[in-house]
Amino acid sequence: MTRKLLFFIADGMGDYPLQELEGRTPMEAAETPNMDRLASLGTLGLCRSIPRGMDAGSDIANMSLLGFNPAKYHTGRGPIEAAAQGLACENTDLIYRLNLCTVSEFSAQGVMLDHSGGHISGEDGAFLIQRLQEKLRIDGMVISPGFQYRHLLIQKDGTLGLENDLDISPPHDLINKHLDRDLARFDRSRSLSNLVYQGARLLRDMDNPTRVNAVWPWGQGKPLALPDYQKHFGYRGAVVSAVDLIKGLGRAAGMTVPDIPGATGLLNTDYQAKCETARELLEKNDFLYLHLEAPDECGHTGNIKDKIEAIRRFDHLILGPLLESVEKYRAGCLIGCDHLTPIVKQTHTHDPVPFLFYDPLRPNRSGASEFSEQTAKEASLLIDPGHDLLPCLFQKMKAVS
Ligand SMILES: [Zn+2]
Structure with a gap:
């Protein structure tokens, strides 16, 4: 035994x-x-x-x-959280962790203020991510809702693209640091730059009672x-x-x-x-x-x-x-x-x-x-x-x- x-x-x-x-x-x-x-x-x-x-x-x-x-x-971190949620993924899916966060402004001069958008509640997180799911239309990108500020983003066939190798900083490591280095990396991918800039615009223009003003995909990888x-x-x-x-x-x-x-x-x-x-x-x-x-x-x-x-x-x-x-x-x-x-x-x-x-x-x-x-x-x-x-x-x- x-x-x-x-x-x-x-x-x-x-x-x-x-x-x-x-x-x-x-x-x-x-x-x-x-x-x-x-x-x-x-x-x-x-x-x-x-x-x-x-x-x-x-x-x-x-x-x-x-x-x-x-x-x-x-x-990557995204794939482990997908496994926690029991999310069914294809082998060629690239899975990102997607944070709802707070920046001073979404530009190279901006800094990360809070990786958790002020530790938003489950309810606020669900509300914002649902709005983003409805309005953000980017080819091959699917948002998978999680909890509070922590969500997932699936990029179909993403393991075959350049995004697989992009080294994006975790937002909790960027507190009070400039966004320039990471924005330059997002800019290398049309899908990712569309996602982050459109995301910031939508969060600014929607009825949004929270401090969240940006989305931040990171920790990507193929399924665990x-x-x-x-x-x-x-x-x-x-x-x-x-x-x-x-x-x-x-x-x-x-x-x-x-x-x-x-x-x-x-x-x-x-x-x-x-x-x-x-x-x-x-x-x-x-x-x-x-x-x-x-x-x-x-x-x-x-x-x-x-x-x-x-x-x-x-x-x-x-x-x-x-x-x-x-x-x-x-x-x-x-x-x-x-x-x-x-x-x-x-x-x-x-x-x-x-x-x-x-x-x-x-x-x-x-x-x-x-x-x-x-x-x-x-x-x-x-x-x-x-x-x-x-x-x-x-x-x-x-x-x-
Ligand atoms: Zn630990």
Whole structure:
């Protein structure tokens, strides 16, 4: 029988030492009795979840941690979100993420003010995108509505065109930066330049109560094709997450990925609902990937207090309750983060990420007093490439069943 494995991801949890915390990191400052106890009984190490030369995105990092080589499988952010929505696509479709955003003016002199159009509501987002769907008529381009400011754009036969290779900046990386470089790229494609300029005009002229005044297509790629998780790894897998990117990876690999009402991706997420869903999924699955978004959000906003609280809740409200399942099933337990989102950077970094592995059938007396960036580094174990981590542990667990 396959032994179960639970993988807990606190998105962006890793950080750098902070002056405000007397040289400690948020992981070190947070009260985390569960992680610290497991650190003393487990194996610690670092894992290169972002391959050299690739973007430090959550999509790439989580793909690695799930055991898939991003250099081989990653095609873009749009395709993963399409997989999350279960959107049927042709192999030659080019799938973009389409943001509703706010710019100072839609010209080379303009700057990106807000990648989310002021975090518009689901209702406002649906209203605007429906208007754009009705009025924007561009050959071969189809808008697929998503939620709030996040939508998708499908370009028919787009993988055959020059758009496939256009390197467009993600709008969240352009905040307060000029649009000139990216507008020059849109201008190389008639379809894309029509879309973005017409989009800005329509949003200006329509009855529009929001701050949204531009559309921004980016993260394009051909449809995501991941191997079936069970066939590839021999583990029947399930994913618990509030975030489309993570759900899309799971769904593309044929894993069970329920939508969880109350899972918000924020500090106020419904922890109990996530734990209950996890327990149910564990009855029928051998591998559970549980992802918590909040620490990353706090890293992006640079809020130290909230980040510490997000890590504390991860320990108390997720790990605490679910460690009972780890013991009940004698399951392997892996804890980590997909990338660092340091407070001082307010964005993701390429640093290797700390991880902690605990096997109740083979406790390890590591001597570590806590789980932190520093204790993981001191363990002198680096998994590189990062997509080797999980297959390695699956093997290790087989040896002790
Ligand atoms: Zn992330």
